[in-house]
Amino acid sequence: MTESKPPTHAEDSVAMASTASAAATTGITEEIVAANPLRDPRDKRLPRVAGPCVLVLFGVTGDLARKKLLPAIYDLANRGLLPPGFSLVGFARREWRDQDFAQLTHDAIKQHARTPYREEVWKQLSEGIFFCPGEFTDDGAFDALAMMLKEIDETRGTGGNYGFYLSVPPKFFPVVVQQLKRTDLAHGPEESWRRVVIEKPFGHDLKSAQELNAITSAVFPESSVFRIDHYLGKETVQNIMALRFANNLFEPIWNRGYVDHVQITMAEDIGIGGRAGYYDGIGAARDVIQNHLLQLLALVAMEDPTSFDADTLRREKEKVLKAVQLPGDLAHSTARGRYASGWQGGQPVVGYTEEEGIPEDSITETYAAIKLEIANRRWAGVPFYLRTGKRLGRRVTEVAVVFQKAPHLPFSKDDTEILGHNALVIRVQPDEGITVRFGSKVPGTAMEVRDVSMDFAYGESFMESSPEAYERLLLDVLIGDPPLFPHQREVELSWKILDPIEEFWASQGPPEDYPAGTWGPASADEMMARDGRVWRRL
Structure with missing residues (x-):
């Protein structure tokens, strides 16, 4: 198994050509490219596009999957950032068929997706949606999953590239990872990749975090383990x-x-x-x-x-x-x-x-x-x-x-009595932006200084919208970009x-x-x- 590495300068032209080809394949329009905040920083014209792959989502019935992950997958598809053969496999303890999981995904998209609903995008995405029922401790269910993934490789050209997203309680991490090892799903052909995505919490203390790492590192190399902290x-x-x-x-x-x-x-x-x-x-x-x-x-x-x-x-x-x-x-x-x-x-x-x-x-x-x-x-x-x-x-x-207060040597105490500390405030949510607080003279004949603020707001300064955190992180997993x-x-x-x-x-x-x-x-x-x-x- 090989992991994707940062491209060398000599490989840049190849990567750009590949991206352009993917863009043509997915039908990315100039308007989508221009408005896309996830474009490759090495190429200002074209976005980063995931290659052929399957994302296996464990825990598809939870709130995280329904409100964040499934809508983010649709938003990526809607921006042309997923290949036509991209496939999504849900795994849960439900007696469902493929169409039942597809309906859950459709409802989640209509309710929580950030980008507008487009029937043609949904139609293409839904063709690659599959469901595998079973318990995490059920060897037969994971054997069926392995067979399903092999069939998807053959019919949809996903090349043995699998991402496993563990949207499950931490107590199930070891069970799922060991099942992936037993069925040899954690390792594929030399030209393919396998990655595991783990949601926080990464343990509940130092000892448990080290135990969890020992379990995952025994199956996946560190370069294939993606720990999701959605704030990043x-x-x-x-x-x-x-x-x-x-x-x-x-x-x-x-x-x-x-x-x-x-x-x-x-x-x-x-x-x-x-x-x-x-x-x-x-x-x-x-x-x-x-x-x-x-x-x-x-x-x-x-x-x-x-x-x-x-x-x-x-x-x-x-x-x-x-x-x-x-x-x-x-x-x-x-x-x-x-x-x-x-x-x-x-x-x-x-x-x-x-x-x-x-x-x-x-x-x-x-x-x-x-x-x-x-x-x-x-x-x-x-x-x-x-x-x-x-x-x-x-x-x-x-x-x-x-920041520390200025000494205010030219000013009397009364001049700056109501002046506070200068501050730079980075607003992460909900009103994303930056505020700088500083002192300014109050209009009038007296020298009176008080706090004022200067604001930068993302929504007012940029025409392109900010991607949702999971949208960015899921694409990074599929591309193999770990920063x-x-x-x-x-x-x-x-x-x-x-x-x-x-x-x-x-x-x-x-x-x-x-x-x-x-x-x-x-x-x-x-x-x-x-x-x-x-x-x-x-």
């Missing part, structure tokens, strides 16, 4: 690198000499919904901080990469995560909470322990805030504050780089940061309650107040 597929997250390294405006002051602190926030206004079985025992820190927020921290704090290839990016992120240090006093440098009953959007909502499926004696947190420091020359002494929670005031994810996927070393370093905090919290009893619709427990505000700072108003 968001345009605004990728724009952190563009903002820093394509401009000379910010990077010279992106250090301890000018930055006072950094706040990274992911707030949700919803509760756990129907995820009680997954969420209880996991909690906010494991669910969000270990992956999403620590990845954001790494992108914000890393040094300049020499290129954007996967290995180079990973090395720089790993250096940052390895340099992260926990404060000595976890009691005063962390906070955790649990939403109680309250009001959300004008409607009464129940507390966490009143949710269906949650035991009354649960000690799982729905809010977590931690203070971290980075022991290197760039960031020594600059605190990074990470927070996440459910049932908060509104849904928002942002990175705020807050946006965390390496096992990053996963382990993240757990090394979080595990001591989780162990400390386990000895502290239940989390502090906070009313639904507010911004978290009082202990989170007290944590900031001890440092003479406050959380940003969102």
